[in-house]
Amino acid sequence: MHKVDELAYIGISAKDLDVWSKYAEEVLGQAVTADSDSSNLYLRMDERHHRFIVHPADNEPEDVCYVGWQVRNATELDAVATQLEAAGVHVIEGTPEEAATRRVLGFAHFTDPHSGVRMELSYGPEVTFQPPYRPARPISGFVTGAQGLGHFVTYVPDVDAAERFYSETLGFSTTDSPSIAGVGKIASFMSCNPRHHSLAFFANPEPKRRTYHVMLEHTSIDDVGSAFDICQSQGDVKVQLGRHNNDRMFSFYAKNPSGWLFEIGWGARTIDPDTFAAEHYTIGGGSGMGEWGHAGLMESHG
Structure with missing residues (x-):
């Protein structure tokens, strides 16, 4: 493949x-x-x-x-x-x-x-050796390298069909899929390198826009905190600070000038693409979201 x-x-x-x-x-x-x-x-x-x-x-x-x-x-x-x-x-x-x-x-x-x-x-x-990257404000930087720039999340009518497509044509592997009791699978998270997921999609046949969010991972938790303060002061935070259960990312979501969201995070787990076994989890029921924080997450979908 x-x-x-x-x-x-x-x-x-x-x-x-x-x-x-x-x-x-x-x-x-x-x-x-x-x-x-x-x-x-x-x-x-x-x-x-x-x-x-x-x-x-x-x-x-x-x-x-x-x-x-x-x-x-x-x-x-x-x-x-x-x-x-x-x-x-x-x-x-x-x-x-x-x-x-x-x-x-x-x-x-x-x-x-x-x-x-x-x-x-x-x-x-193109790689730029000189001048080296210098952040425009005081931050430690971003996790990129072999993991790529972050992840992209969009919407599809049929999660299973999209999952098969990306697996069979581009070589992605499914890392996990959340489900709702009585409804079934609502999304799929897919990897192509040690990042837990570089691509994900949620079931929505008529989304308001194609993009749900793009994730950027910082090398320091303090970078997330300073970004949160800036976005909070501007009224752009749409999902409060929290930690995901699947990739363990500590993050928040904020609106950018074009209206869709950036997830700004830190501390995600990595995987071994050759040995990682797909997982799934249930949203709702006795286990709740299985994570803490992230108030506004369900409402953030367009």
């Missing part, structure tokens, strides 16, 4: 790039690169040239406009694309101009038949 290795980058459609630039620096602590322009706002959080690109929304909704999954090389990209084509998904080769914008050697893209999100397969990301 040929597979993706990490969540590499995310594209965002936004109405106001200046607002996003200020937000990235003052709230997230990410750096705006010197080569950003009116069409591409590059946000940096580690040694990569960028992890986010913010584009003018024009007539598009303010949402994640594409999700970039990294593979090892051009041969692996072709192999994964072949698996997608065999599943009836049309894969389009990216143009040299598009690859230059994303700062990769090559990429292809397709539309996820379940979520409707544009997914990209890329290899050869």
Whole structure:
């Protein structure tokens, strides 16, 4: 099975790039690169040239406009694309101009038949050795490296069908699935490296937007606390501080300038992708949520 290795980058459609630039620096602590322009706002959080690109929304909704999954090389990209084509998904080769914008050697893209999100397969990301990444505000930094930038969570009509699709075409493995008594499985969390999950989706046939949230993991609990204070003072916290039962993440959720959510966290467990066995848990009943805090979590779904 040929597979993706990490969540590499995310594209965002936004109405106001200046607002996003200020937000990235003052709230997230990410750096705006010197080569950003009116069409591409590059946000940096580690040694990569960028992890986010913010584009003018024009007539598009303010949402994640594409999700970039990294593979090892051009041969692996072709192999994964072949698996997608065999599943009836049309894969389009990216143009040299598009690859230059994303700062990769090559990429292809397709539309996820379940979520409707544009997914990209890329290899050869640009690494910036000098100048080194310096946070725009005092934070320790982010957990990236072999775990990728974090995780992306979206919505699908049929969780089981989406789970099979990502397993059979992109090589994801299911780490766990929450259920509601009398209803059944409501979501799936999937991994492609030691991060507990890089992708997750919840059952919702008619969501208000494609994106539920994107998670960023800090290297220090104090980074989460300072971000919480900033977001709380601005009235943007939608889910209070708490700890998840599945990935053990200590986090909160806050609205960004485009209206969807960032989960800002610390302390998640990692897994061994070769030996980890899938888990499940039940929401409700005698065990409650099986975690503490995170008031507003159920209400945060769009």
